[in-house]
Amino acid sequence: MAKGYSRLLFVFSSSFIHLFVLSLAQPNFIVQHCSDNNGNYTINSAYETNLNSLLSSISSNTAIDYGFYNESSGQEPDKVNAIALCRGDVSLEVCRGCVTNATQKILQVCPNQKEAIGWYDECMLRYSNNSIFREMETQPQFDLVNTQNVTGDVSAFNTGLQDLLTNLRNTAASGSSVLKFQTGNTTANFQSIYALVQCTPDLSADMCSDCLDQVIGEIPSCCSGKIGGRVLTPSCYFRFELYRFFNSTVNLLPPPPTEGIDC
Structure with missing residues (x-):
């Protein structure tokens, strides 16, 4: 930058x-x-x-x-x-x-x-100046998309991306009260797809899952057939690319305290 x-x-x-x-x-x-x-x-x-x-x-x-x-x-x-x-x-x-x-x-x-x-x-x-702790908020929302299109079967690519993000959502939502985050990759239409999802960890599992459902649901309108993109909201977001953009070792931060956090 x-x-x-x-x-x-x-x-x-x-x-x-x-x-x-x-x-x-x-x-x-x-x-x-x-x-x-x-x-x-x-x-x-x-x-x-x-x-x-x-x-x-x-x-x-x-x-x-x-x-x-x-x-x-x-x-x-x-x-x-x-x-x-x-x-x-x-x-x-x-x-x-x-x-x-x-x-x-x-x-x-x-x-x-x-x-x-x-x-x-x-x-x-x-x-x-409003309460923002333990509150799911999906506005404002920003879609950042690579304008280049994937080659080949767009439908197969979109399906692979949706399936990957859904699986990552399930794992992230079940995370701890200090970390709700997951990365992963898949292959669709003979192309590798790398993705991550994250919620603010003060959200409950259901709130995190609902938030990610909403942003993943934006793919048809924001990111269909694109080689990369992300949807950002205050409470959760996802990103995907055709290359590994995250660290190969997930969660390099030290282990959280067992008692959790105070809000």
């Missing part, structure tokens, strides 16, 4: 230079959504203070080592809720780097919205 760099023409303190360059160096999200439905917050408001505190807490949290961060800050009506979710096959180092980038980038691209979401390849960050 492209990164921005700044050539400083004046002499500032070293701390200011560090912060200034850092603010410009965050990679762009694959896609982001800055919601106007819940209104905007004002500079120096209680909401902004709570949001900044919350994002700082998430980015500096080293106690969580399983890739799912869900925290709140403040009291109503200025309470902020946030979720950060790392892709289930990335290392802890990659996860924390991605989340840190996301907590800084989201304020640049959505400077005063009370609700926003941004996706990288390796993680997602979402915050809102």
Whole structure:
């Protein structure tokens, strides 16, 4: 991804230079959504203070080592809720780097919205003034599709893809309260298909399954006969390609604590 760099023409303190360059160096999200439905917050408001505190807490949290961060800050009506979710096959180092980038980038691209979401390849960050924990949400939805078509029998390819994603859905939905993620591959129409699915692990098994059913159901309208694509929603997503795009060892994150998580 492209990164921005700044050539400083004046002499500032070293701390200011560090912060200034850092603010410009965050990679762009694959896609982001800055919601106007819940209104905007004002500079120096209680909401902004709570949001900044919350994002700082998430980015500096080293106690969580399983890739799912869900925290709140403040009291109503200025309470902020946030979720950060790392892709289930990335290392802890990659996860924390991605989340840190996301907590800084989201304020640049959505400077005063009370609700926003941004996706990288390796993680997602979402915050809102509404309750978002243990809530299945499929909007906003984004379809990202490779425009190149598969060759040969499109119907056979689509059937193979649907079957693969359905099998991955079943396994992911039955995952733990800290990880609902699965990868796999199949062969259809003499072509290899690689795919992954993931839900935010605060969802129940049924909610995760329902969410993935909805996004997989988008294939005929978004991805039919395409060599790659993904459907992103706040609560779940899938991606498929003709090449292995995920780590061969699933879930490189350390084992989660047996007591689960607090929401």
